[in-house]
Amino acid sequence: MMAPYLCHVKILLIEDEPMLATSIQDFLQTEGYLVEHAADFPSAEEKVTLYEYDCLVVDVNLPGGGTGLDVIRNLKKQHPDTGVIIVSARDALDDRITGLDLGADDYLTKPFHLPELNARLKAILRRRQFGGNKQIEFGDIKVNPDQREVFVHERPLSLTPKEYDLLLYFLANQHRVLRREIIAEHLLGDDVDQMDDFNFIYSHVKNLRKKLLAYGSADYIKMIYSIGYKFTDRSP
Secondary structure, three states: OOOOOOOOOEEEEEOOOHHHHHHHHHHHHHOOOEEEEEOOHHHHHHHHHHOOOOEEEEEOOOOOOOOHHHHHHHHHHHOOOOEEEEEEOOOOHHHHHHHHHHOOOEEEEOOOOHHHHHHHHHHHHHHHHHOOOOOEEEOOEEEEHHHOEEEEOOEEOOOOHHHHHHHHHHHHOOOOEEEHHHHHHHHHHHHHHHOOOOHHHHHHHHHHHHHHHHOOOOOOEEEEOOOEEEEOOOOO
């Protein structure tokens, strides 16, 4: 069964063993994650430079001139808030210490059970995005992620999957200006490169705002002209 609040959470899997990578990717996609894969150091470096992710699952040993620890080191310079789980066949204390010192959140030693990886991912995402809270509250909006429920003034609000993903993304980035390109990338992943424009974002934002307002919510979605949007209850 798909984990209810993880749709379009973006994971970068950095793993060079093809069978293991396929197994992890298939499992996480079934659980509702949007998973991209890099099989070597150069492709991992390219992806973390070009795109933003909610969490990385990183193997320490990689072909191509660098290690998973190098990827983490470079990632944290650009995106320090990205979650990181290190996976490695080597249960070496120095790898564990180095990875955690670089900013990794957790460490799994191969072989591991996929449900355990999923549980640790959810814990990291909940902690990083919503301060560890299982229930998210913002003004008159309340979200129960584990049940995929949204309430406005305690009334249940029905949203499409994309509208729900967009609302969670806004809630995870309160008071921040989000560029249209970043929103599109979050919702579509690599498929965003096939889009000619970002009109679909405008449509989803418009529909989400309309539903929230219809239930009596304050208008938290602010358009930032020619840039994107901000979800906030603060005055300009």
